[in-house]
Amino acid sequence: MKPFTFDQIPLMMNKIHDKLEHLEKLILRISNTKEDKEDILNIEEASKLLNLSVSTIYSKVSRREIPVNKQGKRIYFYRHELMQWIKSGRIKTYLEIKNDIEKRSKI
Structure with missing residues (x-):
């Protein structure tokens, strides 16, 4: 140096x-x-992470709307699966949609 x-x-x-x-x-x-x-979360921890009530999470579990793991009568969640689930609901911006259309039209 x-x-x-x-x-x-x-x-x-x-x-x-x-x-x-x-x-x-x-x-x-x-x-x-x-x-x-x-990170494995119980229902209360998942509730805090997602800012949803425990009853809402139970409803989503019963409708198979949220990733869950079940052992006997207990349910558990992986933090990374919940974060992926949240990200999967992301709405694209106008610019992202426009860029996607441009990429497809080039193909």
């Missing part, structure tokens, strides 16, 4: 900051992925 001048310090600090920010994002993504896949 070459020595740098005093005038280069702000530039070097920005580079260091950007690299640290990138590393932090990578670490958070890796740790969240591991935790999310292993």
Whole structure:
């Protein structure tokens, strides 16, 4: 590594900051992925996560609208499955729809 001048310090600090920010994002993504896949929730925890009442969750389970795991009379949820379920209901923006149409017309 070459020595740098005093005038280069702000530039070097920005580079260091950007690299640290990138590393932090990578670490958070890796740790969240591991935790999310292993997190098992009971109905009360799922209720808090989804901001739905317990009775609403039971209704969705009985209508098979929500991913669930059953052991005997107890039901459990995987956090990552619930998050995927939430994301599956996402409504596309006008721009996303327009881009999809343009991609299809090119094919």
